[in-house]
Amino acid sequence: MNLSQYTKEFSYNIKLAYPVILGMLGHTLIGIVDNFMVGKLGSTELAAVSLGNSFIFIALSLGIGFSTAITPLVSEANAEQNEKKIRTTFHHGLLLCTVLGVALFILTVLSKQVMYLMHQPKAVADMAAPYIDWVAFSLIPVIIYQGYKQFADGLAETKYSMYAIFMANVVHIFFNYMLIYGIWIFPKLGILGAALGTVISRIMMVVFMDLLMRHNKAFKSYFKNFSFKEIRKSILKKIINLGLPSAMQMLFEVTLFTAAIWLSGSLGKNNQAANQIALILASSTFMVAMGLSVTAMIRVSHTKGMNDYKSLIIIARSIFLLAIILETFFAVIFVLFHKFLPHLFLNMNDSAQIIDNTEIIIITSKLLLVAAVFQISDGIQVVVLGALRGLQDVKIPMYITFVAYWVIGFPISYYLGEYTSLQAVGIWIGLLAGLSSAALFLYIRFARLTRKLVLENHK
Structure with missing residues (x-):
């Protein structure tokens, strides 16, 4: 194996990935x-x-x-230099994202009642209900924004979404500050102020994205003459057939991590706090892998459009290798600083909190050792998933992720967390098992599929 054929791809991979990583951190910043x-x-x-x-x-x-x-549809059409196909995919995709945004807003508002069934403290649930109504409304602009973002990504223009998110963050901090605490002419709205700040910033995110792209000559032609007469059932179906399994893959992973939060909560507040700290740290480094996953999707679909399957394998492996190197680097940091990192999230000067803080630090430092290993599994599974999406292979990976997270990962988390002395650490060992099996099975799927494509292409 000639390593240089992979490493020479690194600089272009990083050039495509870094705006995506910063943009994702921008999304996370809104929550922080x-x-x-x-x-x-x-x-x-x-x-x-x-x-x-x-x-x-x-x-x-x-x-x-x-x-x-x-x-992947835009990137493939771009490789074929088919402008009509790019434009059509963009318009149909944007329409579907708008419809989905409205549907998710309605579903989220209707699902609020679940909070009361989950035995959450009544005071917390009562306060969360109006907050959910407002923030759920922000799902409409944020998913429309995703339509723009994925289109720009398909043309390998990953910077625009990063600019739009950074500008949205400035708007968010301003309105949050004014509306939560009631500064200047603004009313004091408390947590509803935070919800409104999020809504305003997400609407502005779409506005910024639209303006940035509309006035750029690379995108200008795709914004002309949007008409419902041009909407075709066959193209909507094609996007839905790719989009639904991809949405389910993401759902299986997110719900597994949400289940870990609920399980930790049932063990007591210190376990939950430790879980939260470890999760924030692990999520931050996961953004790097997510950026590389988008890069894999863009580059694999572009090379597929050119029917160059040998280069496709080299490009994909170069991204897998880069992900392994970076995630291993983060793993080493987690191992070296596992006792120090939890201190950053706790008020160590509060004497009333000393006993709780000591316990939280002990639990978090153990979780970070498990997280160090699952960084690598998590990184591999998400970049391979990106490469498979680039190949427009989404159905089998959907089944693989379901089995890995819910047939393998969750039962282990549940058993070790609830029935052994491992508790929170046991929950995370389950996450590690789920992510590692996903990484292994998805890579086997990618290797088989590409081998088959190379053979077919040689006939």
């Missing part, structure tokens, strides 16, 4: 800002925002998963 500003109001408010966001997050993962269908 909400938590930080609302945290100053009190623990009930913070719990309400946390609970509300867990509902929004599940709906958002469905929307983002579905919208990823647009990228």
